[in-house]
Amino acid sequence: MEEHVVADAHDFCCHGCKAVHDLLRDSGLHTYYELEKRPGTKSVANADEARAELFDLPEVREKLVEFNEDGITRVKLHVPQMHCSSCIWLLENLEKLEPAVVRSRVRFGQKELTVNFREGDLKLQDLILLLRRIGYGPQLTAAKGDNKPVGVPRMLYVRLGVAGFCFGNSMLFSFPEYLGADISDAILLKGFSYLNILFSLPVLLFSANGFFSSAFAGIRARRINIDQPIALGIVVLFVRSVFDVLTGVGPGYFDSLAGLVFFLLIGRWYQAYTYQALSFDRTLEDFLPIAVVRLRNGTEEHVGVGDLIQGDRILVRDQELIPVDGILRSGHGHIDNSFITGEPLPIRKNEGEAIRAGGRQRGAAIEVEVLRAFSDSHLKRLWEEHRNVSSERPLMPRTIDAVARRFTVAVLLIALFAGLFWWWYDPSQIWQVVTAVLIVACPCALALSMPFGYGHTIRLLGKRGLFLRDAEVVERMSFIDAVVFDKTGTLTAREAWDMRFTGAPLSEHERSLVRSLARNSTHPLSAVLYSGLKAPLKEVGNVNEIPGQGISGTADGVEVTLGSASLMDAPSFTPEKGEAVVHVALDGRHRGHFIVRKQARAGMGDSVRDVHLGAATYLVTGDLTVDPEVAAMFTPEHTVTGCTPAEKAKFVKQLQKEGRRVMMVGDGLNDAGALLQSDVGVTVSESSAALTPASDAIVDASALHALPRMLRLTRSAHRIVIASLILSLLYNVTGVSFAVSGHLTPLVAAILMPLSSVSVVGFVSLAVWWVARREALVSHT
Amino acid sequence: MSVIFLLISASTLVAGIFLVAFLWAVRSGQYDDDRSPAVRILSDDTPTEATENK
Numbered sequence: 001m002e003e004h005v006v007a008d009a010h011d012f013c014c015h016g017c018k019a020v021h022d023l024l025r026d027s028g029l030h031t032y033y034e035l036e037k038r039p040g041t042k043s044v045a046n047a048d049e050a051r052a053e054l055f056d057l058p059e060v061r062e063k064l065v066e067f068n069e070d071g072i073t074r075v076k077l078h079v080p081q082m083h084c085s086s087c088i089w090l091l092e093n094l095e096k097l098e099p100a101v102v103r104s105r106v107r108f109g110q111k112e113l114t115v116n117f118r119e120g121d122l123k124l125q126d127l128i129l130l131l132r133r134i135g136y137g138p139q140l141t142a143a144k145g146d147n148k149p150v151g152v153p154r155m156l157y158v159r160l161g162v163a164g165f166c167f168g169n170s171m172l173f174s175f176p177e178y179l180g181a182d183i184s185d186a187i188l189l190k191g192f193s194y195l196n197i198l199f200s201l202p203v204l205l206f207s208a209n210g211f212f213s214s215a216f217a218g219i220r221a222r223r224i225n226i227d228q229p230i231a232l233g234i235v236v237l238f239v240r241s242v243f244d245v246l247t248g249v250g251p252g253y254f255d256s257l258a259g260l261v262f263f264l265l266i267g268r269w270y271q272a273y274t275y276q277a278l279s280f281d282r283t284l285e286d287f288l289p290i291a292v293v294r295l296r297n298g299t300e301e302h303v304g305v306g307d308l309i310q311g312d313r314i315l316v317r318d319q320e321l322i323p324v325d326g327i328l329r330s331g332h333g334h335i336d337n338s339f340i341t342g343e344p345l346p347i348r349k350n351e352g353e354a355i356r357a358g359g360r361q362r363g364a365a366i367e368v369e370v371l372r373a374f375s376d377s378h379l380k381r382l383w384e385e386h387r388n389v390s391s392e393r394p395l396m397p398r399t400i401d402a403v404a405r406r407f408t409v410a411v412l413l414i415a416l417f418a419g420l421f422w423w424w425y426d427p428s429q430i431w432q433v434v435t436a437v438l439i440v441a442c443p444c445a446l447a448l449s450m451p452f453g454y455g456h457t458i459r460l461l462g463k464r465g466l467f468l469r470d471a472e473v474v475e476r477m478s479f480i481d482a483v484v485f486d487k488t489g490t491l492t493a494r495e496a497w498d499m500r501f502t503g504a505p506l507s508e509h510e511r512s513l514v515r516s517l518a519r520n521s522t523h524p525l526s527a528v529l530y531s532g533l534k535a536p537l538k539e540v541g542n543v544n545e546i547p548g549q550g551i552s553g554t555a556d557g558v559e560v561t562l563g564s565a566s567l568m569d570a571p572s573f574t575p576e577k578g579e580a581v582v583h584v585a586l587d588g589r590h591r592g593h594f595i596v597r598k599q600a601r602a603g604m605g606d607s608v609r610d611v612h613l614g615a616a617t618y619l620v621t622g623d624l625t626v627d628p629e630v631a632a633m634f635t636p637e638h639t640v641t642g643c644t645p646a647e648k649a650k651f652v653k654q655l656q657k658e659g660r661r662v663m664m665v666g667d668g669l670n671d672a673g674a675l676l677q678s679d680v681g682v683t684v685s686e687s688s689a690a691l692t693p694a695s696d697a698i699v700d701a702s703a704l705h706a707l708p709r710m711l712r713l714t715r716s717a718h719r720i721v722i723a724s725l726i727l728s729l730l731y732n733v734t735g736v737s738f739a740v741s742g743h744l745t746p747l748v749a750a751i752l753m754p755l756s757s758v759s760v761v762g763f764v765s766l767a768v769w770w771v772a773r774r775e776a777l778v779s780h781t
Numbered sequence: 782m783s784v785i786f787l788l789i790s791a792s793t794l795v796a797g798i799f800l801v802a803f804l805w806a807v808r809s810g811q812y813d814d815d816r817s818p819a820v821r822i823l824s825d826d827t828p829t830e831a832t833e834n835k
Contacts, residue, residue: 085820092821108816157807165800169793188785195789 055128064124066114072102073119077138079131082111091136098122098130113138152272160265163207166199167258171750173199174255178747193245196254204238208261210268226404226447229411230264233442240435253439256749260444263757267451271471274455274462292316292323295367308370317365324370325357325377331366332549335359340382340669341622343488345525345580345598358382358669363545382645382669399475399718400450403725404443411441418740429742436744440735444753445728445760453721453764457714460772465703466682466710473696476680478718479661480711483611484652484674486666487621490684491608491630493601493701499532503592506584509556510591511535514584517543517560521551525582526562528596550583561585565593600629603705608633610708614715616660620648622670649673665699665707682707709775716771724764731756 055064066074082091087106091113094104100122104115113136117127131137173192208231215231218224234257241252291302293315300315305323308314313329316322321339333349340358349355355368357379374380415437422429454471461468468474485491506514512535518526520543540560543553550563561584565572568585573593575581582594611617619626619634624642631639640651648666652674655662664671664678667685675681681695684704699707735752738744772778806812 088817088820092817106817107814152812154807154810154812157812158804161800161803161807165796165803169796172792191786195793 055124061124068119071118071120072116073124074114074116075124075127077113077115077131079111079113079136079138082106082108082113082136087136090134094130097134098127101127152269156265156269156272159207159209160262160269162202163258163262163265166203166207167255167262169199170196170255170258174251174746174750177251178750189251193251193254196252197242197245200238200241200254200257203258203261204234207265208234211261211264223401224405224408226400226407226443229404229408229441229443230447233439233444234261236435236438237442240439243431251746253746253749256439256746256753259750259754260442263444263754264447267448270455271451274458274471305374309373310370312370314368314370315365316361316368318361318363320361322355322357322359322361322368323377323379324368324374325372325379326355326368326370328353328355329367329369331364333366334361334363336362338489340379341488379669382672398472399721399725403446407443407446407729411438414441414736414740421740422742433740433742436739436742437736440739440744440749440752441732443728443732445731445756446725448757449721449724449728449760449764452761453717453724453768456765456768457717457772460768460777461710461713464706464710464777465700466706467698469696473680474714474717475721476661476696477663477711477714480615480663480680482616482618482655482660483663483665483707483711484618484620484655484678485608486648486664486671486674487619487623487626487630488598489667490665490671490704491600491604491619491633492598492627497528497532498597498599499528500595500597501592502595503584503590506591508535510586512538513555513558513560513586514562516540516555517551517553517562520553521545521562525580525596526551529562529582529594559587561588598627600627600633601701601704605629605633607705607708611711614708614711615663618651618655620651620674622648645670645673649677652677663711665704706777709777713768713772713775713777716775717768720764720767720771723767724760727763728756728760731760 055061064075064077066076068074079091082088088108091106092104094115095101098117100118100120102116102118104113106113113131115127128138173196176192177189211227211231211234214225214227218228237253237257237260241254241257244250244252291304292308293300294303294308295313295315308324314324314326322335328349328351330351333353333355334346335349335355336346337343337356337359339360340356346362347359354371357374357377415434418437419430419434422433450471454474457474458468458471468477511533515530515533515535516538517540518529518533519537520526520540538555540553540555543551545551546563546567550561550567552559552561552563552567554560561568562582564581565583568583568588568590570583570585570590570593573581573583575595580596582596584591584593608617617634617638619630619639620643621641622643622645626639626641640647643651648664648671652662652664656677656679662678663680663682664674665682665684666672666675667683671683675683675695680697682697682699683695684701685698686701731752735744735749738748738752769778811818
């Protein structure tokens with residue numbers, strides 16, 4: 001929303017933020033507004049999934065409450081709305097808003113808020129309400145169990161620290177030897193060597209653990225992976241070094257061993273660090289309310305969605321998701337199916353009409369009779385349908401696997417031939433040469449190029465609003481040669497509307513009256529009017545929202561009515577498909593109507609054409625017709641209309657059969673099957689708190705126009721990684737040539753190993769950054 | 782010559798202390814979140830009614 005609200009010499013992005021400001025000023029927390037230029041959450045008006053009283057249910061409490069001692073309760077809440085330093089600051093100063101709060105702490109990466117509070121003075125439910133009032137309503141879903149922890153595991157830091165410690169010390173103890181210490185210091189050198197053995201033990205037995213377990217897992221699955229040559233190299237390094245020390249041949253390669261593990265662990269750390277704290281794998285339960293209100297014998301009771309049976313009556317309130325198929329029994333249904341189809345305009349339902357699961361009620365509460373249990377519902381079927389589809393997704397070969405396979409075979413062959421040669425030439429040297437080959441061929445730089453190259457790409461894309469599941473997705477994205485777009489909610493936006501007024505033109509004052517009233521309604525059309533009209537806001541009184549019909553209120557002494565023709569004395573008007581009408585009456589006199597039509601997202605036309613330069617573009621939509629604006633982006637033979645969700649997935653599959661690597665860009669649950677079937681499924685999300693189906697990537701709606709540039713970045717990243725693989729292979733070849741000729745001294749190894757790792761990491765990181773800059777995906781500051 | 786043994790044991794001991802300190806820092810959760818502490822330090826010393834009364 002481009003509209004700003006000004007109050008107290010502050011500039012607010014929305015009225016929610018102003019409300020927060022008033023609340024904070026009263027509590028002496030106004031420094032909040034000095035931290036960020038435009039503080040406040042984007043999603044203040046967002047629907048909250050669960051009602052506050054649900055938080056006091058025992059099964060919910062059990063999930064949230066960490067401990068309860070001496071009257072102090074600690075709860076851990078998931079608050080996806082936090083997005084800036086102001087959010088952290090406000091959430092950590094809750095005790096100033098509510099004295100019963102003892103301490104509140106944020107874990108930003110996890111979007112997690114831990115609150116200690118005195119439950120005697122403040123009920124959990126009231127804490128939730130407080131959070132909701134300041135715009136940080138916690139999310140609560142029916143998903144069972146804890147999500148797996150995101151971010152870098154602590155153990156990895158411990159392994160890294162131990163390896164770094166041993167690396168540093170080993171280097172110190174190896175220097176005298178490299179610098180050519182006196183023979184008279186023989187005892188000292190011997191002592192250093194034994195200390196080195198001691199320091200290498202924790203590296204071998206503890207820090208390098210991950211590589212051994214991964215290598216074994218590969219062997220058990222009869223697959224060659226990159227960790228096998230690494231594990232082999234580590235073991236050979238250790239055995240050879242201990243042998244050298246015990247037989248008095250030399251000081252061994254202990255510093256190279258510790259350094260190798262240290263650098264490799266840095267690669268692993270970076271991989272974990274770039275992993276986004278977003279959930280990509282969602283189950284249907286994640287989307288459902290944790291409990292529903294069942295009406296029985298005139299009383300309301302909370303039951304789980306799975307416990308509903310045919311014939312039950314449930315109460316669905318404003319903004320709530322309807323979890324089962326049912327029949328509307330009382331109230332005015334105003335169902336927003338955007339979760340299923342991406343279509344934000346609510347559909348009107350009358351009593352007796354069937355309602356499908358997955359819709360969201362907007363307006364006053366309705367009573368729904370359950371037609372089918374949840375497990376048989378339309379929603380569940382839609383979900384199961386694409387679960388089956390996903391198993392047939394074609395496998396894409398991973399470059400790293402292909403490289404690791406050839407690499408391992410090549411190393412073993414070279415070691416074998418070198419061994420045979422020396423067996424014939426000078427058998428006493430076999431042991432030295434073969435171990436040297438295995439040591440120097442250890443693909444350290446090789447293993448680092450991918451986590452850093454793709455990890456860097458993920459990080460840069462994440463800053464621009466495209467969040468990828470993992471490094472593998474970057475690689476898959478680089479192979480994409482067909483991009484399939486969904487229409488509703490993807491190419492057309494929820495906020496991009498074309499608005500026309502028919503009737504005698506409204507004056508500035510009248511426009512401001514309409515806009516002020518529209519602000520009081522949660523209906524999407526009101527939101528369109530509110531953001532579309534440019535006029536100052538007025539105080540509105542006597543607001544009366546008639547569900548499914550419209551809203552009325554008094555502003556500046558004028559009675560304003562907005563809504564359907566039936567609310568006022570208006571000539572009926574039938575809009576064209578895809579259009580909606582809002583009638584306007586001032587003081588009971590009909591003034592005309594707004595025609596609202598969805599519009600393509602800004603910049604999407606150019607963007608689709610730009611994608612077309614590098615890949616074929618297709619449009620699939622569930623609608624029967626396509627507005628000309630969107631249709632013009634695609635060639636007619638690449639446009640498919642009237643698709644069911646299953647047909648969308650089938651379409652993607654068909655393209656894959658033709659040998660194409662397909663990216664699907666969609667948003668609703670009706671795209672979920674196609675998203676999973678495609679090689680890269682990208683979900684468009686309007687806000688980070690929104691519910692999106694499972695996919696490989698999530699793109700912020702405002703960043704969608706940059707998609708072609710992002711695709712190009714991944715292609716360049718892939719080429720850069722290939723180049724760095726070649727670079728590191730050159731290092732290996734150099735090292736092997738030292739090794740087969742019997743010249744790999746510990747000093748050469750000690751120089752070659754860090755040099756190769758650092759130069760490969762440096763090359764990859766700089767190159768990716770440079771390409772991103774060329775594509776204008778990095779800001780120049 | 783014997784002084785070097787003393788120096789080595791001393792340096793290793795110091796390094797070991799740092800390692801233990803690092804392990805403690807990891808275990809106490811200092812590496813779990815690298816964003817919010819950076820903000821936290823900026824916001825503590827603003828005089829408000831609540832802190833002035835303390």
